[in-house]
Amino acid sequence: MDPVILEPLIRSAELMPYPLSVIVVDPELRIVWADEAAERLGGEIAPAEWPGHRLGEMLPEVDTALVEQSLQRVLSADEPVADFTVNLRASRDPDGERTFNCLQFRVNGPDGQPAGAANLMWEVTETVRSQQELALADEASTRIGTTLDITRTAEELLDVVVPRLADAGGVDLLPTVIRGDQLAPQTQKEQMRLCRVATRWPGDRPPPANYVRDMWGDTDPSKLYQQCLLAGQPVYLPGFGALTPEQVAEVEDSEVALSRMQAARAAGAHSMMIIPLSARQVIIGTVTMYRLGDSRPFTTRDLSLARDVASRAAVLLDNARLYSRERATALALQRAQLPRNIPEVPGLQLGYRYAPAEASAEIGGDWFDVIPLPEGRCALIVGDVTGHDIRAASLMGQVRTATRTLATLDLAPAEVLTRLDQITADLAASETSATCVYIAYDPARATCDVACAGHPAPVLSRPGHPAAFPDLPPGLPLGSGLGDAGYRATRLPLPPGSTLVLYTDGLVERRGADISTGMTRLAQALPTVAELPVSEACDTLVSTLAPNPADDIAILMART
Numbered sequence: 001m002d003p004v005i006l007e008p009l010i011r012s013a014e015l016m017p018y019p020l021s022v023i024v025v026d027p028e029l030r031i032v033w034a035d036e037a038a039e040r041l042g043g044e045i046a047p048a049e050w051p052g053h054r055l056g057e058m059l060p061e062v063d064t065a066l067v068e069q070s071l072q073r074v075l076s077a078d079e080p081v082a083d084f085t086v087n088l089r090a091s092r093d094p095d096g097e098r099t100f101n102c103l104q105f106r107v108n109g110p111d112g113q114p115a116g117a118a119n120l121m122w123e124v125t126e127t128v129r130s131q132q133e134l135a136l137a138d139e140a141s142t143r144i145g146t147t148l149d150i151t152r153t154a155e156e157l158l159d160v161v162v163p164r165l166a167d168a169g170g171v172d173l174l175p176t177v178i179r180g181d182q183l184a185p186q187t188q189k190e191q192m193r194l195c196r197v198a199t200r201w202p203g204d205r206p207p208p209a210n211y212v213r214d215m216w217g218d219t220d221p222s223k224l225y226q227q228c229l230l231a232g233q234p235v236y237l238p239g240f241g242a243l244t245p246e247q248v249a250e251v252e253d254s255e256v257a258l259s260r261m262q263a264a265r266a267a268g269a270h271s272m273m274i275i276p277l278s279a280r281q282v283i284i285g286t287v288t289m290y291r292l293g294d295s296r297p298f299t300t301r302d303l304s305l306a307r308d309v310a311s312r313a314a315v316l317l318d319n320a321r322l323y324s325r326e327r328a329t330a331l332a333l334q335r336a337q338l339p340r341n342i343p344e345v346p347g348l349q350l351g352y353r354y355a356p357a358e359a360s361a362e363i364g365g366d367w368f369d370v371i372p373l374p375e376g377r378c379a380l381i382v383g384d385v386t387g388h389d390i391r392a393a394s395l396m397g398q399v400r401t402a403t404r405t406l407a408t409l410d411l412a413p414a415e416v417l418t419r420l421d422q423i424t425a426d427l428a429a430s431e432t433s434a435t436c437v438y439i440a441y442d443p444a445r446a447t448c449d450v451a452c453a454g455h456p457a458p459v460l461s462r463p464g465h466p467a468a469f470p471d472l473p474p475g476l477p478l479g480s481g482l483g484d485a486g487y488r489a490t491r492l493p494l495p496p497g498s499t500l501v502l503y504t505d506g507l508v509e510r511r512g513a514d515i516s517t518g519m520t521r522l523a524q525a526l527p528t529v530a531e532l533p534v535s536e537a538c539d540t541l542v543s544t545l546a547p548n549p550a551d552d553i554a555i556l557m558a559r560t
Contacts, residue, residue, distance in 0.1 A: 021100075021121040023055070024107065027075055029068050030054060032116055041100075041121065042088055061089040062100075070104055071117045078114070080105035086121075089296075097296065098125040133305055136164055140309045145316035148323040150178060154198035157287060157313040162200040165306060166289035166298075168269065170211065171198040173277075173285035177317065180324030183282045186230055192219040194285060201267075202292065208263030210256070217256030225252035229276040229283055234307060238297040240290075241270025264290055271297040275310040279318035287313070342370040345378045347443040348558050351534030355542050355553040357506070365396035365434070366504045366554035371407040376443055379407045382502035382556050383436035383455065386477075391432070398427050399434055399478070413438045413451035417475065417487040421453065424479040433479035437502055441494065441558070448500070451489040453478045456505055456515070459523050463497040467526040469519060500558045501526065506551035507542065521545055534559055 021038040025031055031054070034047035043050075043058045055064040063086050070081050084102040100121045109115035144156045154171040162169050172194035176183060186192055196215045201207035219226040228235050235251060237243065240261075248261055264272070271291035277284050287310050291298055298306075335354070342350055352368055365385025372378050381403055385396045402423045406416045416438050424434055435455035441448040450458065450470065454477035461467040473488045494500065501522070508518030525544055529537035534557045546553055 019122060023050075023119045023121070024116055025055070025071060025119070026116045027114055029071060031058065034058075038121075040123070062086060067102065067119060070102070071119060074104045074106050074117050075114050078106045078108075085124075098123060099128045100124065129301065136160065136305065137308065137312075139164075140312050144313050145319065148320045150180075150317060150320040150324060151197050153313070153317050153320050157309070157317075158198050158200040161287075161289060161306065161309060163202070165302060165309070166273075167292040167295055168201045168207070168264075168290040169199070170196050170288045171277075171285060172196050172217070172288070173317070174283070177284045177321050180321050180328055182325075183280060183284065183318075183321075185282050188227070188230060189221050191221060192226055192229070192283075193217070194219070197285075205268065205292070208260070208267045210260055210263055211267075215256065215260075217260070218254050219257065220252060220254045223252045223254075224250060225257065225274070229274070229286060232276055232278055232283075234276065234303060235272075235274040236298070236300075236303055237272045238299070239270075240272035241265060268292040271295070273298055273303055273306055275306050277310055277314040277317060279314045279321075284314060284317060284321070338367055339369060343372050343378075345370065345372070345441075345443075346376055348378070348441070348560060349534045350559075351536075351538045351557045353535075353538040353542055353553070353555050355506075355546070355549055355555075357549050357552050365392035366506065366552040367396050367400050368502065368554045368556045369400060369404065370556070371404055373407065373440065374410055378441050379413075380439040380441060380448075380500070380502060380556060380558055381407075381436065382504060382554055383434055383478075384504045384552075384554070385434040386432055395424075395427060395432060395434070399424055399436075402427075403436070403438075413440050413449050413489045414487040417451050417453045417478070421476070421478045421480055421487075433477040435477050439500070439502070440489075443560075446494050446496070446560070447491050448494050449489040449491050451475065451487050453487060456503070456508065456519065458500055458502045459519070459526060460492065460494075460501075461499040461526050461530070462493070462495060467499075467523040469523065494560050496560050498560045499526065499530065501541070502556040502558075504552065504554045506549050506553040507546055507555060509551065511550065518545065 019037050019040060021041055022035045023031060023038055024033045030052055031050045034050045036047055038047040041059050042061050045058060050058045055067060067086055070084055074081055081102070081104040084104060086100055086102060088098040088100065101124050103120040105118055106114050107116045107118055140160050143160050145153055146156065147153065150173070154173065157171060158169050175193060175195060178195060178197065194217055196213055199207065199211055199213055201211065225235055237251070249258060252258055252261070269290040269292055273289045275287050277286060289306060338354055342352060350370060354366065365387060367383050369381045370378060371381070383399065385392045385399065399420065402420060403416070406419055417436065420436070436453045437450065437455040437458060439448050439450045439458070450472055452472050453475045457469040457472050459467055459469055470490060470492055472490050475487045505515065508522055509515050510518055522541070522545060525541060529540050532540060538555050538557050542553060542555060
């Protein structure tokens with residue numbers, strides 16, 4: 001190539017304010033000239049000796065095949081290529097792969113014919129890594145903690161880091177976290193007992209046999225593993241695959257942990273990080289990450305990013321623990337206030353079920369009761385306190401107790417609700433109320449008097465008639481405190497063979513659908529359980545209409 005053609009390129013490279021590597025090739029893609037900055041591309045030979053050679057010979061760690069394909073198109077079409085990106089594997093670089101942007105254009109001779117092509121490269125590694133790290137951090141903030149379920153949160157952590165940051169991984173948690181107990185600091189002399197709650201392994205290779213969920217393991221307090229974790233420091237072993245069995249045992253030699261690490265190595269793991277998960281300055285578990293096969297070893301930059309993601313996840317795991325604890329307390333409180341057994345009532349077959357919402361939902365204030373009345377009569381009650389927390393469960397217990405007290409006075413259903421309305425207003429905050437349906441059943445007259453306080457009407461099935469919802473005055477929810485809420489009772493015949501079902505809205509309400517749709521489904525399902533024992537019928541209705549309830553369900557069935 002004529003040196004006159006190269007002079008503008010050489011002067012331009014010298015004047016650039018940032019490191020710019022310029023390589024010029026002839027039409028056969030042999031190097032004609034390279035500036036001194038091209039040495040940054042990782043070749044073993046000085047750029048002054050590159051002329052006459054192909055790019056692949058001088059830059060073995062660059063994807064030169066891709067570069068040459070693009071240069072060939074530039075020579076053929078005389079159209080420049082901008083923002084063309086290539087990677088430098090940089091096996092000797094502790095920070096791993098580097099990234100360069102390329103600008104390529106054709107160089108013409110004095111006759112206008114192609115004399116070669118120029119390839120300009122400048123490093124954008126830091127920009128690319130920062131973008132990748134920000135993208136991973138953003139993904140972690142949106143994908144981890146979508147529920148308040150501990151196991152699901154651990155799985156979401158692995159979904160973010162595998163395969164973006166690691167090829168395989170596992171999350172282990174302390175039993176106090178899994179149970180939702182109070183956190184307690186570990187001491188250096190105390191063994192840590194950890195349970196694997198989530199794992200991820202590439203689908204194209206089998207995971208180690210003992211790399212499974214629900215496996216428990218105890219740590220050795222004298223080993224590096226526990227000492228690092230309790231100090232809040234990771235166990236960072238980028239060359240894990242090259243360690244001798246003795247060196248692996250120096251990290252941790254408890255039976256489960258040691259066999260697990262050895263099995264991971266046998267399955268192709270060559271680089272490992274174990275990051276502590278800490279919340280409120282107390283360790284709650286660990287996340288283990290592996291690189292497998294041809295993946296490059298972990299770098300200190302990978303370690304820093306892993307610790308950042310683990311720190312975010314630990315807070316969310318602890319939130320799930322706190323939620324589990326509060327939910328368990330509320331559920332225990334609620335169950336303690338529900339009747340353990342209901343009395344036998346002559347002439348009635350009675351069945352009931354209480355089904356709490358799934359773990360992703362909060363606890364509610366649903367209740368039911370059966371109360372004997374004078375002269376062989378009885379009261380059937382189902383109610384629901386608004387709200388989904390311990391206060392709702394506590395108020396439910398108070399309202400239920402007040403209902404039982406009023407029932408013993410043998411008041412008419414409408415009068416019971418009128419008095420209960422004022423009691424609820426005195427007990428509850430202004431934003432809290434309750435709904436209730438109160439039924440007084442009289443076997444001698446084969447009738448029942450029904451009064452509602454903002455509650456869905458019961459469904460009634462009588463011989464020779466389809467299941468239907470009686471037309472009842474709805475009444476205001478309890479807690480209005482108006483003094484005269486206008487509650488009225490309706491008398492319904494209950495001949496032998498009739499079935500009456502009282503329920504809370506969790507049985508019939510669905511997000512995005514009108515409650516009347518769920519009530520219709522309930523009426524249609526009632527004949528299908530007519531021949532079942534009442535307890536089994538209750539189970540069938542719940543499993544059919546609300547197999548995964550988003551709200552608590554209380555159901556009370558009476559068959560004459």
